[in-house]
Amino acid sequence: MGNYRFKLEFEVRDYECDLSGIVNNAVYQNYLEHTRHAFLKSRGIDFAELEKRGITLVVIRIEMDFLFPLKSGDKFFVGLNPERVSRLRFGFQQDIYRLPDEKPILAAKVIGTALNERGRPRLPEQLMEQIASGLGMDGRKNI
Amino acid sequence: MGNYRFKLEFEVRDYECDLSGIVNNAVYQNYLEHTRHAFLKSRGIDFAELEKRGITLVVIRIEMDFLFPLKSGDKFFVGLNPERVSRLRFGFQQDIYRLPDEKPILAAKVIGTALNERGRPRLPEQLMEQIASGLGMDGRKNI
Amino acid sequence: MGNYRFKLEFEVRDYECDLSGIVNNAVYQNYLEHTRHAFLKSRGIDFAELEKRGITLVVIRIEMDFLFPLKSGDKFFVGLNPERVSRLRFGFQQDIYRLPDEKPILAAKVIGTALNERGRPRLPEQLMEQIASGLGMDGRKNI
Amino acid sequence: MGNYRFKLEFEVRDYECDLSGIVNNAVYQNYLEHTRHAFLKSRGIDFAELEKRGITLVVIRIEMDFLFPLKSGDKFFVGLNPERVSRLRFGFQQDIYRLPDEKPILAAKVIGTALNERGRPRLPEQLMEQIASGLGMDGRKNI
Numbered sequence: 375m376g377n378y379r380f381k382l383e384f385e386v387r388d389y390e391c392d393l394s395g396i397v398n399n400a401v402y403q404n405y406l407e408h409t410r411h412a413f414l415k416s417r418g419i420d421f422a423e424l425e426k427r428g429i430t431l432v433v434i435r436i437e438m439d440f441l442f443p444l445k446s447g448d449k450f451f452v453g454l455n456p457e458r459v460s461r462l463r464f465g466f467q468q469d470i471y472r473l474p475d476e477k478p479i480l481a482a483k484v485i486g487t488a489l490n491e492r493g494r495p496r497l498p499e500q501l502m503e504q505i506a507s508g509l510g511m512d513g514r515k516n517i
Numbered sequence: 518m519g520n521y522r523f524k525l526e527f528e529v530r531d532y533e534c535d536l537s538g539i540v541n542n543a544v545y546q547n548y549l550e551h552t553r554h555a556f557l558k559s560r561g562i563d564f565a566e567l568e569k570r571g572i573t574l575v576v577i578r579i580e581m582d583f584l585f586p587l588k589s590g591d592k593f594f595v596g597l598n599p600e601r602v603s604r605l606r607f608g609f610q611q612d613i614y615r616l617p618d619e620k621p622i623l624a625a626k627v628i629g630t631a632l633n634e635r636g637r638p639r640l641p642e643q644l645m646e647q648i649a650s651g652l653g654m655d656g657r658k659n660i
Numbered sequence: 661m662g663n664y665r666f667k668l669e670f671e672v673r674d675y676e677c678d679l680s681g682i683v684n685n686a687v688y689q690n691y692l693e694h695t696r697h698a699f700l701k702s703r704g705i706d707f708a709e710l711e712k713r714g715i716t717l718v719v720i721r722i723e724m725d726f727l728f729p730l731k732s733g734d735k736f737f738v739g740l741n742p743e744r745v746s747r748l749r750f751g752f753q754q755d756i757y758r759l760p761d762e763k764p765i766l767a768a769k770v771i772g773t774a775l776n777e778r779g780r781p782r783l784p785e786q787l788m789e790q791i792a793s794g795l796g797m798d799g800r801k802n803i
Numbered sequence: 804m805g806n807y808r809f810k811l812e813f814e815v816r817d818y819e820c821d822l823s824g825i826v827n828n829a830v831y832q833n834y835l836e837h838t839r840h841a842f843l844k845s846r847g848i849d850f851a852e853l854e855k856r857g858i859t860l861v862v863i864r865i866e867m868d869f870l871f872p873l874k875s876g877d878k879f880f881v882g883l884n885p886e887r888v889s890r891l892r893f894g895f896q897q898d899i900y901r902l903p904d905e906k907p908i909l910a911a912k913v914i915g916t917a918l919n920e921r922g923r924p925r926l927p928e929q930l931m932e933q934i935a936s937g938l939g940m941d942g943r944k945n946i
Binding site for chain 2: 388391393398
Binding site: 530531532547550551554558590 | 816817818833836837840844876
């Protein structure tokens with residue numbers, strides 16, 4: 375289990391489980407998205423304010439390895455590490471571990487960019503700094 | 518099985534089923550909403566155009582009787598009848614029947630109103646006419 | 661704001677909001693279900709054990725009044741009071757209030773019953789006691 | 804736009820759209836799963852019968868490139884091509900195109916395997932044949 379800049383704890387809700395009695399694969403994307411938004415909020419990134427400046431953050435690629443399923447009632451956390459991928463792209467390593475035994479559940483890599491009003495990639499250096507800088511641990515729920 | 522002004526056919530998708538192997542209760546509301554929106558579209562009601570005029574349609578009450586569960590792979594339809602409830606409120610009787618045997622699955626009553634920019638109820642008579650008028654059968658998929 | 665036997669706190673997640681920028685109506689049913697399951701768990705009601713005894717708990721009716729919408733980032737709680745409806749039916753009053761201002765968001769009434777292996781209503785008196793008894797405050801997260 | 808062994812048509816439902824007015828990223832996984840299940844059904848693969856033989860099909864990896872967003876009311880299809888990845892792994896190329904203009908929306912690669920009762924990979928050759936064989940076009944809705 376690695377070190378994460380940001381961690382968020384969750385508990386599986388029964389309606390997130392499907393026929394096979396485990397969390398449906400698509401629901402992990404909900405967990406990942408909610409964690410990214412909480413992380414960005416913790417970095418002071420305000421979507422509404424960005425929109426006013428004509429900048430929209432979008433996900434352009436997701437890779438997920440499903441290692442072990444979560445079940446009804448399981449507790450878990452999502453760990454997140456941001457990284458700079460290129461001048462126009464940022465990335466998030468996002469991993470899920472069951473609690474309290476820290477069994478690895480999912481390993482994901484998410485790539486994003488920012489678009490201007492005309493839908494063209496445009497990522498101001500200052501915004502990249504806010505997202506992917508190496509500045510210490512500041513998660514809302516650092517475990 | 519009654520007569521409906523509008524009908525829309527669906528098929529259960531596996532991700533809509535929960536632990537108990539049947540469609541999760543909340544998903545029926547998705548089916549009902551999609552049917553209402555398709556009905557309103559069929560009546561020429563354009564949300565974007567309404568918003569420009571400062572009118573938002575909202576649901577204020579839902580009653581649902583769960584009669585029999587839908588399962589993976591089931592086909593079904595939602596039947597809808599609009600009605601005028603009061604000067605400011607319109608209603609939809611929305612019932613679900615399994616196909617092809619027409620077994621009753623759910624009976625719902627949905628009450629809505631329209632709000633102006635300040636969040637106050639305001640339902641122009643012409644809009645009520647469009648929603649709840651008795652003008653014939655015009656569903657997108659009348660069975 | 662009433663007195664509740666059980667309360668559970670939540671925070672709106674962005675993926676629960678829809679086009680109109682507010683929590684989608686169907687998502688409130690998710691909140692209500694998760695709260696009921698947490699309440700039943702707190703009363704020592706074990707679905708798996710019930711299933712072995714051939715008993716399935718089911719919802720047969722829901723009524724919801726939508727009073728005010730929740731938005732992205734809102735915190736809120738669901739308050740729950742169980743009640744005995746008839747010999748074969750139990751009920752839950754479930755209300756949602758925004759936090760910290762306790763603005764009323766939704767008022768719901770949910771009716772359930774228990775089915776035996778042949779799908780016939782059967783609710784042992786002891787189970788009704790567990791669900792709807794007047795025994796004090798025992799919520800997992802009583803506020 | 805490639806050639807696909809299997810195609811399934813969909814229409815975006817409003818509750819699938821999020822705050823930003825476009826289909827939420829997680830919902831694409833719902834579309835992909837439903838298409839895979841429909842494809843497997845079209846190949847005569849019966850999950851219940853497999854379970855009885857002690858075989859469970861699971862997804863172990865998903866890669867998705869988000870090319871362009873779908874909006875409320877958009878029609879689209881998911882194209883699927885199965886492939887043999889290794890002795891124990893099968894894969895699906897799954898791409899989404901908007902209709903009628905066939906604009907590319909999403910390109911995905913999904914890797915799966917089969918597990919026996921003890922959770923160990925076990926993929927009978929005959930099952931692999933059913934999933935990934937090159938036998939002609941047999942989709943339920945070949946466009």
